Amino acid sequence: MKKFLTVLAVLMPLFAQAQNTLPRVYDAQRTSEKIKIDGKFNEKAWQQAKPSEDFADIRGFDYPAPTKKTNVKMLWDDNYLYIAASIEEDNVTGSITKRDDIIWHDNDFEVFLDPFCDGQLYYELENNALGTVMDLMMTKPYSKGGKFIMGWDYKDLKLAVKCNGTLNKPGDTDKGWNVEIAIPFDCLNREFKNCRENKVWRINFSRVEWLKKGGPEENWVWSPTGKVDMHLPELWGYLRFCEGDIVPAMPADKIVKNWMWERLKPQWTDEQYTKHFTKCHECGISGILFEGYDERIYRLCKEAGLEAHYWLWTMNRREALQEHPEWAAVNRKGESTYDKPAYVDYYRFMCPTHPEVAEYLAEDYVRCANLKYVDGMHLDYVRFPDVVLPTTLWKNYGIDQTSELPEYDYCYCELCQQEFKKLTGRDIMEVQYPMEDQSWINFRLDAITRVVKTISDAMAPTGKLLSAAVFPGPSMAKKMVRQDWGNWPLKAYFPMIYNGFYGEGPEWIGRSVAEAVKAVGDGAAIYAGLMFPDLKGDDFEKALDAAYSNGAAGVSFFDGPNDEGLERFKKYLDEHNYAPAK
Numbered sequence: 001m002k003k004f005l006t007v008l009a010v011l012m013p014l015f016a017q018a019q020n021t022l023p024r025v026y027d028a029q030r031t032s033e034k035i036k037i038d039g040k041f042n043e044k045a046w047q048q049a050k051p052s053e054d055f056a057d058i059r060g061f062d063y064p065a066p067t068k069k070t071n072v073k074m075l076w077d078d079n080y081l082y083i084a085a086s087i088e089e090d091n092v093t094g095s096i097t098k099r100d101d102i103i104w105h106d107n108d109f110e111v112f113l114d115p116f117c118d119g120q121l122y123y124e125l126e127n128n129a130l131g132t133v134m135d136l137m138m139t140k141p142y143s144k145g146g147k148f149i150m151g152w153d154y155k156d157l158k159l160a161v162k163c164n165g166t167l168n169k170p171g172d173t174d175k176g177w178n179v180e181i182a183i184p185f186d187c188l189n190r191e192f193k194n195c196r197e198n199k200v201w202r203i204n205f206s207r208v209e210w211l212k213k214g215g216p217e218e219n220w221v222w223s224p225t226g227k228v229d230m231h232l233p234e235l236w237g238y239l240r241f242c243e244g245d246i247v248p249a250m251p252a253d254k255i256v257k258n259w260m261w262e263r264l265k266p267q268w269t270d271e272q273y274t275k276h277f278t279k280c281h282e283c284g285i286s287g288i289l290f291e292g293y294d295e296r297i298y299r300l301c302k303e304a305g306l307e308a309h310y311w312l313w314t315m316n317r318r319e320a321l322q323e324h325p326e327w328a329a330v331n332r333k334g335e336s337t338y339d340k341p342a343y344v345d346y347y348r349f350m351c352p353t354h355p356e357v358a359e360y361l362a363e364d365y366v367r368c369a370n371l372k373y374v375d376g377m378h379l380d381y382v383r384f385p386d387v388v389l390p391t392t393l394w395k396n397y398g399i400d401q402t403s404e405l406p407e408y409d410y411c412y413c414e415l416c417q418q419e420f421k422k423l424t425g426r427d428i429m430e431v432q433y434p435m436e437d438q439s440w441i442n443f444r445l446d447a448i449t450r451v452v453k454t455i456s457d458a459m460a461p462t463g464k465l466l467s468a469a470v471f472p473g474p475s476m477a478k479k480m481v482r483q484d485w486g487n488w489p490l491k492a493y494f495p496m497i498y499n500g501f502y503g504e505g506p507e508w509i510g511r512s513v514a515e516a517v518k519a520v521g522d523g524a525a526i527y528a529g530l531m532f533p534d535l536k537g538d539d540f541e542k543a544l545d546a547a548y549s550n551g552a553a554g555v556s557f558f559d560g561p562n563d564e565g566l567e568r569f570k571k572y573l574d575e576h577n578y579a580p581a582k
Contacts (some may be wrong), residue, residue, distance in 0.1 A: 022061070024223040024237040026052055026203075027247060031082070035075065039178045040161030041084050049073040051086070055207055058228055065528065066220040068176075070109075070207045071119050076241055079186075080158075081244035085109050085179040087207065092163050092174045094130035100150055103127060103134040104208040104217070109179045112230055114202035115188050115195035117251055119144075119233045122202075125154060129177045131161040140470040141231045144522070158182035196241070199248030237282040252579030256548065257286045258569075259470075259494070259556035261311060264292045273297060277304030283566035284573045284580040289378045289494075289556065298373035307468070309376040310368050314361060315451070318380035319346040329384065330413040332406035332434070342408050343397060349385050351411045352447040353419055353530035361451060362458035369462045376465035379455070383448060383471070383481035384410045390501040404435040411444065419443075437496070445484040452488045467492035469529065472502075472512040474519045486519030493520060494527045494556050497541070500534030510546030517551035525553035532560030533544060539564075544572055554581070 007054050031045040041047075055070040057063035068088040075082040087109060101423045103126040104110070114122040119140060126134040135154050140146035167176020188195040195201075204225075209218040219228055223237030240248045262278065268276075277300060287307030288296070298308040321328050321338050328338035329349040341347040350357045369377050387408055388401045399405070411429070420428050420443050436441050452468070459466045471477035472495045474486035485493060497512045499505060509528060512566070516526045528547035537541050547555050561569060573580065 023235065024053060025240065025250075026072075026074055026237065027240045027242045028081070030241070030243050031075045031077055035077075035080075035082050035182065037149055037158040037160045037180050037182050039160040039180045041073075041086075041178065041180065045075055046073060046084055049075055049084070052205075052222055054188045055205070055220040055222055056224050058206070058221045058224055058230070060224045065433050066207075066209075066218065067211070068209065068220075070205075070220060072205055072222065074239065080184055082110060082185070083179070083181040083205075085181075085205065087176050087179065088582045089129075089165075089176040090163050090173050091170055092129050092177050093170075094128040094132070094166050094167065095133050096128055097130060099132065100134050100136075101132070101133060106130075107210055108208050110206040110208070110230070111181065112182075112206070112233070112236060113183070113188065114233045114236065114261065115198055116190065116193070117198065117200065117202050121190060122233050123146075123154075125157075125183075127159060127161065127179060129161055129163060129167060131159060133157070133159060138231065141233065143229075143231065146231070154183060155187045156184045156186075198251075199241050200251050201239045201241075202233050203239040204230065204233075204556070206230050237475070250577060253577045254548065255461060255581050256284075256552075256573070256578045257525070257527070257554040257581035258284050259287045259289055259554065260285055260561075261289045261291070261529075261556060261558045264294050264297060266294060266297075268297075270296070270300060273300045274304060277301050279308055279563055279566055281305045283570035284578075285566070286554070286581045287375070291380075293368065293371055293374070295372050296372075302373050302375075305376040308373055309378050309465070310371070310374050311378040311380055311469075312365065312368060312377045314382040314455075315349050315352065315357075315384070316347060317350055317361075318346065320350060320357075320360060321348050324356070327351055327357050328413070329411040330416075332409045332412050334412070335407065336413075337385070337410070342410075343389075347385055348360070349381075349410065351416065352444075352451045353411065353413070353416045358451045358454035362455045365455050365466070366458050366462060369459060369464045374464070377459060377469060379466070379468035380454070381540040382452060382468055383477075383483045386442065386481055388480050390503075392503055393503055409435060411447075413448075416443070416447075418552040439476075441482075444482045445478060448482060449484055449488060452485075452490070456489045465492060466490055467494060467527075469494045469496055471495065472497040472516045472529075475515065476512075486516075490524060490528065491578050492525045494529045496529040496531075496558070498529070498531040498534065498558070500531055504544050506535070506539045506542040508546075509543050510550040513547050513550040513552045527554045528552040529556045529558060532557045532565060540568065541572055544569075548576070548578070 033043050033045045035043055051071045051073050070087050073084040096106050106128040108126050108128045122138050124136050137149040137152040138146050162178045164176050174361040185196050205222040207220045222428055225232045225235045281304050288301050289309045290309045291310040293310055301308040325338040327350045328336040329351045330336050339350045365377050387404055417428055424439050428434050428440055431437050456466055468490055470483055470485040471481055477483035495516050497509045499508050513528050530543055
């Protein structure tokens with residue numbers, strides 16, 4: 001238990017960022033004693049059970065402590081979870097008598113249960129000092145579009161209240177009231193899954209207290225959520241079902257899927273690759289994105305328990321332009337990437353407006369997806385040439401890109417000019433400031449998006465994942481390389497958040513991840529791309545904190561890590577109770 005609390009202390013920033021909302025833990029012991037539900041807590045098992053910590057303000061432990069104490073105890077047997085709540089109150093009152101009326105209009109006690117720890121189909125139970133009950137099922141949290149099902153009831157629920165004073169008599173001083181509850185396990189089973197197979201549940205308790213008539217109400221809880229909202233099951237406390245000295249291990253606080261971009265090393269032997277892949281798997285890597293294909297290497301990767309994905313260039317295709325020079329992208333000066341590429345010789349980009357380009361790429365991606373041992377395809381260079389490079393690279397090319405220079409602004413080929421004129425009635429070459437023309441910007445954003453959609457549609461029958469390496473943050477990607485990837489039809493994105501390229505610290509990674517997660521919503525995963533050599537000292541852990549705490553489903557490393565770095569990564573995952581996806 002002491003070790004676990006130490007781990008939780010490290011997790012605190014991930015649960016509530018700047019607020020102190022460390023999830024609490026209660027170890028419930030098994031009882032063989034018959035528990036009579038009468039609100040008296042007379043049984044020896046209750047006398048021996050350890051009371052929970054006193055309730056705190058729902059916003060966090062840093063807020064003022066409640067003026068009246070509340071705590072709970074829990075026990076369990078084969079059939080029931082037992083809850084005993086002791087509620088300090090100098091004037092015990094209650095007015096609501098009809099089941100499933102809004103109980104929290106009275107002072108009340110509430111129980112929230114998520115037996116499967118997934119935030120889906122969790123349960124709420126409220127009661128007042130009269131013993132009136134409101135119970136319901138939530139399909140998921142309100143913030144995620146969840147609905148409440150008031151028609152659902154705890155079947156065979158047992159609940160009793162005992163008033164330590166006089167109910168509804170304001171002239172005297174009471175001590176408080178007790179709530180004793182027996183929740184049957186059978187009513188919490190889901191789709192033939194036994195809730196008691198889970199040794200650890202998410203649970204929370206709330207007390208709504210009206211200190212004065214007309215409010216505002218106080219919200220006192222066992223495990224604070226960080227704001228006035230109980231419907232955040234991922235921030236509730238933990239209930240562990242203990243048997244004697246046996247304490248169940250905590251479930252992972254987050255399942256993460258982590259990757260590495262790698263170039264092929266054909267010179268490596270099978271033994272070298274097996275050792276490398278085994279190490280990656282043991283240290284929390286779930287998949288490798290390979291630049292290129294080698295059946296032997298892919299097989300060894302999968303034999304080590306890793307996914308093998310083919311990392312393949314998209315718009316940057318020199319071999320295609322050798323056959324079809326007319327597909328080349330053209331800059332504002334009229335220069336073609338076929339014979340005058342931007343920046344470096346290998347920047348031979350195609351124009352996405354040519355329908356043959358999308359068809360060519362879709363066919364190639366499907367062909368590669370069907371190669372032996374390939375689990376998925378990964379798009380790279382799915383964009384235009386860089387309109388603006390990161391400032392740290394300007395010196396490499398002797399350029400100043402404080403404005404969009406014509407030699408780096410693509411695509412002004414004849415086909416694009418014609419299609420834009422059909423769409424808008426305007427000749428882009430007669431526009432004084434085309435780099436600021438929003439219709440022209442959108443025309444090129446949409447062209448890349450159509451290519452991605454064509455490839456995605458073609459890939460769908462293969463059933464294999466199609467992902468993309470993209471520039472950090474959709475807003476930066478639009479400006480720098482004409483990527484509108486927040487609107488692409490993919491399920492996984494790998495934004496290359498190489499903070500060193502942009503002269504930024506690791507905290508910038510978090511901002512970029514947060515923007516990306518917001519842009520794609522719940523329908524896609526964001527895997528934060530990290531440049532391993534740039535993460536010096538404790539920037540490594542800070543970068544991981546920034547990525548995971550802002551919603552990344554995992555990270556992907558470029559140019560590393562080595563074995564030492566992998567061990568360090570494993571240590572981080574273990575300390576933060578993150579479980580790698582298998």
